[in-house]
Structures are given as structure tokens and as C-alpha cells.
Amino acid sequence: MIQQLETDGVPTLLAPTGGPMRAGLTFRVGTADETLARHGITHLLEHLALAPLGIADYHFNGATAPIFTTFHMHGSEQDIATFLTAVCANLADLPTGRLSVEKDILRTEWSSQGGATSDDIALWRYGARDFGLSSYPEWGLDRLTAEELREWAARWFTRENAVLWIAGDRVPEGLRLALPTGARQPVPVASSALPTTPAYFVAGAQAVVLDAVLRRRAAVGVFADVLERELFRALRQETGLSYTTSTGFEPRGDGQVTLRAVADALAEKQDAVLGGFVDVLAKLRVGRIEQRDLDAAVAKRVEALAATEVDAARLPGYAINLLTGERNRSLDEHRAELKAVTLAELHEVAQEVCASALLMVPTGTRADWAGFTAAPTASETVAAGTTHYSRDDDSQLRIGPEGASYLGDGSRLTVSYAECAVMLAWPDGARQLIGPDAIVLHIEPTLFDLHPTAMQAIDAGVPADRQVTMPSRDPETIPQPRAVREIRDYLARPKRPWWEAPLMLLSGLATLTVGGFTLLLTLAMFVDPELDGEMWMWGVVAVGWLLAVILALPIVLLARGRRR
Secondary structure: OOEEEEEOOEEEEEEOOOOOEEEEEEEOOOHHHOOHHHOOHHHHHHHHHHHHHOOOOOEEEEEEOOOOEEEEEEEOHHHHHHHHHHHHHHHHOOOHHHHHHHHHHHHHHHHHOOOOOOOOHHHHHHOOOHHHHHHOOOHHHOOOOHHHHHHHHHHHOOHHHEEEEEEOOOOOOOOOOOOOOOOOOOOOOOOOOOOOOOEEEEEOOOEEEEEEEEEOOHHHHHHHHHHHHHHHHHHHHOOOOOOOEEEEEEEOOOOEEEEEEEEEOOHHHHHHHHHHHHHHHHHHHOOOOOHHHHHHHHHHHHHHOOOOOHHHHHHHHHHHHHHHOOOOOOHHHHHHHHHOOOHHHHHHHHHHHHHHOEEEEEOOOOOHHHOOEEOOOOOOOOOOOEEEEEOOOOOEEEEOOOEEEEEEOOEEEEEEOOOOOEEEEOOOOOEEEEOOOOOEEEEOHHHEOOOHHHHHHHHHHOOHHHEEEOOOOOHHHOOOOHHHHHHHHHHHOOOOOOOHHHHHHHHHHHHHHHHHHHHHHHHHHHHOHHHHOOHHHHHHHHHHHHHHHHHHHHHHHHHHHHHO
């Protein structure tokens, strides 16, 4: 039911729908094609292409993912023709007059969006490159120029690198896809920051998250459903440890699929949730998979293929497969493959999951007891160069002509200038180098005995196209050595009036004089019986002690004020 046509040289997919017409123009470019120093260029270009369209009566939007960017909308035939024609015109002639405005919008978007539980997994698996970039802020926005955006559009947003999909009965009349010629771009080769798997890392989220990379096939979707059923049964129904247990998978475009599974946890139950999660994985790895779970998962997916709008719903994924060169299957082929999945094949998938697993565990827990290796948080090598010592502790910076290292807290962090993914530079002199393996080396010149030439060596060593200038920091937020902090704290203390010290001195002298005289008089009355019989002497003693207490009050009150 999905027809393949061509519109202005762009492959076009057409499927029937019973509702309003929907359409999308998808390009084979995404964040995985960027570098960390230019991260955000595709997203910014997507915004620029949509910005001139303003407010419309129909719904439209754009999306940038790791391997694709799409512009989509639903509305009337004429609305779709107008929208997609305008998008292509804007891509061919970018409205760069809005460049600074759209940069601000993207910064606001990033700062206001809530982070997902699994946001950091990509950088732990892939590092600070290709598929790992989705974990990072769009630091490249500030330095991007109009010319760089035009070059990016000319390379990636071409008719050969696009697919048009339409849920409707025909291509809208008047639609023009005026895109430049180019070439179909391959999916980037996925990197790895993990020396070995299965691995784990510790994060602050109150959840256990599994990430696995598998060969794409029908059994993966069935396994994801079986895993979700097992997690729900073990962690919610039987033990009440988790509220949410979910799984999902996403094709990576290179014949591989990323599978994710999540189970949330209360702080006091994190160890139990981790143990239950690992037990479920171990059960599936050894082949203890129920036939009824397999049957239920297959029935669920086969039923979904019988939906009225199934062909229209398949269009976006169909387009991505066409762009990445992966095979598109008919509905009958899908059904046949699902029904052919066996327990043995699910057992094979489970073993593949466990072999490639990356587990995110909550703070305070570990997974090495279950056979997972801790993902690296330090470097294996140390840069050769001059050693600079900390002004506070025993840590060191070693800065040389080819790289820099931090040595302290029993670990070492090293970033090679040539391989540096990005260097963030603050006007006050601070530098943050991120290596391709996601190792972060942050240098605060105020905390080390650094000669200016040391920082100059770093700036000269890191390629200029990987340096990103950051906004100025509030001077009060710049870290300082302990001695400077103590001086600041002392100077920040509330100043006392000049007369406090003299008053406390006079009060003390007066208290000692009156108190001493009264003490001598009191002792004399006890020693001399004749004085003890004089009542007026006891009156003098009482007045003396009362006066001593009154004279001591300024000392007590002022001292208490100083402590506050």
C-alpha cells in the first residue's frame, strides 16, 4: 500500500489515510554527523528554515535526531504544498538575518528542557563524538557563522539526501522541492568509549537503565516486549519496588538497534531494584523465557500491523530506512518474521543484550558484583610536560606540547590537544578540555601555580576550530585557593563600630576593680567578727557585687554579638 514516486528528483512515499493529509520531508543528517565544537548546527539550521513561516492555522514542526532531520505538518493539500515549498526555499537561501535570534531561542530551549533519565548514556557508550553528542549542550552555537550554515545546508540538505513522505492520496498540486543537487550521505560509523562490555556507570538519577546495541531483526522488538513484561512482573507486581518499568528500541541506521530498559526506584530501595533488574537479565540470559510471554508479545505486534492507518504510520520509519539503505519490508513480511520468532531466538537476543550491556546505576550502588565492569572515569596515560602544583592540596597539572593531565585524588585525567573534541575557554583564563573518550579536564588557573606561558601552550595546542569561547563568569563564582577564600571570608564579616573595643576594655577594667574591692571586703567580713556585725557593711557588699555585674554586661552582650 506504500507507493514510491519521485517529486523534483526527491524519492517520494505515498500511503492512504482516512484523516487529514500529513507529510514530512526527511534528510539523512543529524547530531551524529556533527563535531562537539559545532554541535547544534543542524538544529539551528532546522530553526532557520522554519522561522519565516511564522504563525499558521495548520500544525507544523521540525525535529533533529542523531541520524535524521525532518520537517513535518498536517493540514490541507494546499497548506502542505505551501509549507514544504517554503521550507525548501529557506534551506536553499537561509534567512540568516534571524541568526542571533534563533541562537537565543535554542539556548533558552536547552536551559528550560528537563533532562531525561537516560540523557548521559550516549556519552558513556560513544564518547564525545558521533552518537555521543546527544548528551552534550549545543556549545557550538555561538561561533557558528552564516557561511558555515550555508556550507552545511549545501552538503546535507540536498534532493539526493532527502525523502518526501505523504499520508494522502496524491502529491499536493503546486508542491516544489527546489533543493540543490548533492549526494546521499552514509550513516557515521559509531565510536566506542567502552574498553569492554558489559559495563556500568554511576549516575544521580533514581533509576536503573539498561542500554544495549543489537543486530537489527524482528526478534529484538519481541524481546523488548518480553523484557518489559518480566521487569513489570518482578519489580512492580511481585515486590512493589518500582512504579515505572519500560523498554524501547531505536534503529541506529547502520544495521544495529539501540535497546533501552528503565526501572525507577526510591532512594531507600535502589539496591533492591538493581538486584531485581540484574536477576531478570540473568534469567533471560540463561534462556528461562516463558512461551506465554513470547506469544503475547508477538500477538501485540501482529495486532498493531492490522490497524487501519498502519501504512501511514509506517511512513516516517520507511523514509529513514530508505535514506540509510536498510531494507523496507511489506506488512506480510513483517507478520511472517514476527510469527517465526522462537524461544531460541529470544535466548540469542538476551545473550547479545547482556554481552553489549551498559548499565546506569544510582549513586551509592555498584554492579561489579553482577559481572559488569566499571566504565572508565580516568585516563591510562599521562602527558609529558611541566608539572604545576596546586595551591591547596597535593594535586598536580602536567602541561606539555602535546597534551595536558591532571593528577590527584588517586586518578589521572589526560586530554591530547590533537584529539581534543572541544575546548571551552572563559575570559578569566579557565579552560575545559574534553577528549574523544568524554574525559573532562577542567583547569582553573587560580588554583595552581601556573605561568602564563602554560595556558598559552594549551591555547596554541588545541586546533582553533575546536575552541569555543564561553560567556564571562561572575567573579564571585570563580574558584579561589583556600588562603584567598579565608581572606575573603574575613573581609566579608560584618564590621564592628570603633568604640566596641574601648568599651569592652573599660568595662573589663571597671569590673575587675569593683569586683576585686568587693571580693576583699567580703573576705574581710568573714575573717573579722566585728565587721560581720555591721549591717551597713553587708549593704556595701551587695551594692558592690551588683555594680560588678552591671559593669560586666557590655562585655557579655558584645561578645555574644560577635559570635553571631
